[in-house]
Amino acid sequence: MKNIASGKVSIGFAATLFVLAINAVLAYQSITTISRNSHAEVCSDRIITILEQMVSSLKDVERGQREYLLTNNPQYLAAHRIDINQIRNKLKSLVKLKSDLNQPLMRVGTNDPSVQKQQIIDFEQKIDRNLDELVTTIDRRQAAVLTPARQLVLSQQGQQALETVRQSLIERARVERKALERLQAESRQSLADTKLAFGISSLLDLVLLSVLYGLVSWDRTKQQQSEAIVRGYATEFEELYHNAPCGYHSLDTNGKVMRINRTLLQILGYEEAEIVGCKQLGDLLATQSIQKFDDNLAILKKRGWIHDVELQMMRKDGSSVPVSTTVVAIKDELGNYIGAHATTIDIRERVRLRKQARLFAEISQKIRQSLRLEDILATAVEEVQKLLAVDRVLIYRFAADGSGAAVQERVLAGYPAVMGSNINDPCFNRNYHARYTHGRIKTVADITQAGFQPCYLEFLDLFAVKASAIVPIYLRDELWGLLIVHHCQAPRKWYPKEVEMLSQLATQLGIAITQAQLLEQEQLQGRELARSNAELEQFAHVASHDLQEPLRMVISYLQLLSRRYQGKLDADADEFIDYAVDGATRMQALIQGLLSYARVSSRKQPFEIANCHLIVRDAISNLHVAIAESAATITFDPLPEVWGDSTQLTQVFQNLIANGIKFRREVPPKIHISVTPIEPSPASATDDRVATPASWQFAISDNGIGIESQYLDRIFVIFQRLHTRVTYPGTGIGLAICKKIIERHGGTIWVESTPMKQDSFLQPPPLQPLTGSGSIFYFVIPAVGSISPQHVHKQPPD
Structure with a gap:
């Protein structure tokens, strides 16, 4: 205009x-x-x-x-x-x-x-x-x-x-x-x-x-109006400048404060005359912040601005206050730095919330780390009291009928404790439980202004409550209890961030309580299972041991009857005696197999470094009669050292080699043992040596009759057989024993097989040789290098 x-x-x-x-x-x-x-x-x-x-x-x-x-x-x-x-x-x-x-x-x-x-x-x-x-x-x-x-x-x-x-x-x-x-x-x-x-x-x-x-007068009027508007803007800007929620100050080339607003003066506790033209910015910074600002000053002069630099400024009374500073450089026509304008924000609340957030994370971690309910509740009340600086933290647990009781509390000295007190609230009823079933959060800044009934005010006065916050605790969507916070010194305003953290802590507390309950149930079930397994093993051991003697007596007398009366009675009597002897013999084999299965746990040895080469040699030596009779060929690659029970591992190799010999075709059995390192560690050896593996995968392959795919999992179940005793004798316990030994070593066992082309495994094998059939049994056990030295010669848990 x-x-x-x-x-x-x-x-x-x-x-x-x-x-x-x-x-x-x-x-x-x-x-x-x-x-x-x-x-x-x-x-x-x-x-x-x-x-x-x-x-x-x-x-x-x-x-x-x-x-x-x-x-x-x-x-x-x-x-x-x-x-x-x-x-x-x-x-x-x-x-x-x-x-x-x-x-x-x-x-x-x-x-x-x-x-x-x-x-x-x-x-x-x-x-x-x-x-x-x-x-x-x-x-x-x-x-x-x-x-x-x-x-x-x-x-x-x-x-x-x-x-x-x-x-x-x-x-x-x-x-x-x-x-x-x-x-x-x-x-x-x-x-x-x-x-x-x-x-x-x-x-x-x-x-x-x-x-x-007229134009001059109009222009003069407009100019006066513009000047009035500018003066108004200047006044408004001056008011905004001094009454802004953040501090403003201007610096000259040397960092001397040339102008400052009232907000920053109030933050620092100074008068304007005490700072403007008298102090440099470095005089108002804490020692640890001076170097930080000097480092950012070089960036300011080069880039022209710095944003959200957190510093500690010193108040007149000697205390420090955390601030966030954003500075914009002032430059002349040649681009030379001649001063700066700075915006300063009091971030005490930000620091407090940041500290609370850090404490909240620590509290959540502490709560989740503990697995005992009592420790969880004690940790929760202690840490929440530190987090919010309140006088009392209480955990109230509901009973099945809607009533409840305080189960954990932390209260400052000088205030009455709620736990152990006879709570008789005349205003309390069973509907109290229903109020919090839908996630209700109750905060009261001043109980005298909350509109409570006089009887409830008297009840709260017994425990010196001036302000309170109540957050529900849920276990899998079911109300378990309440997290209650009391302030007793004076009324207190509850900030939304504090209420949000209380709600999140209540959620973490619910998860931790759920985990503790699950762990308690699991421990109870584990103890019950261990007791049951121990009783079962004891029963199996006692039964098999106690049955050995009478069974040997029965077999001896049956064999005596067979020798003395064979051919002297009729044909039926001879057949009956043969059946009795055979049944008693099979019973003895089953009892011995059951005893071997129980001994995997009852007679176990501590783990140590075991040389698999020597173990396989021992297994082959134990089977030399069967190997010689079947003309079997047993070969194996160079085998490593492992961490385990040598006796039991010998039993595993012996059972698997024996199966390869027993379930053979009309050709001499060929059995080969190989090993492959798996899960190598990041560290690699030098001098052309490979990295130390975490475990070894063994493979025992044969050229036998093989197994149908639908029976691959069934063969490791105790007493499970795929053939008649006439075709292939045995008790059906050998592979079950192998599975139990490998699992004790922390490994797994499985089989891959290509069966012979015949109608059924229940039929005897054909006379002519077949090619392309056989089985490969795999199992994995830890390598020596995967076990830390402190575990050597120590028995790992079953």
């Missing part, structure tokens, strides 16, 4: 100056014309006067001439000559005036200078010629020649010359008067035009000046 007004004022000034210039030009022209006409009027008046004088002198010439003719007195001739000379002189003066005036002499309105000059010459010559005639006439009369003189007189020659001169002068005077009148008319017209022009221009100037004055 101000720019528009200034433009209009400039246009108004330009228009006024233009009109004044035109007015000055017109005035100059008018004054020039009037001055020229005035000079012409004076000259014309002089010319007319000269002409009149010449006419008057001409009368004197005529009178002298007449008297001379009448009297013939020479005295009159002298005056005659004098008058003629005067006329000549006046004629010269007249010609000079006309030449200077540059006005037409003979014709009015003639503007051609050559014509005017010729008219002057003609006028002068005509007068001179007539005057010469007059002189000639006088000369003749003076010679006393009467006849010529008389002839002149009679011819009226002199009189005619005089009359010609007189008429010429009179005509010239008439022309000059007419020219004078024209000049006077022009002067009057020019004066009238000048007055009109001056009037119009003056009126126009007055209008323009009025408009200009």
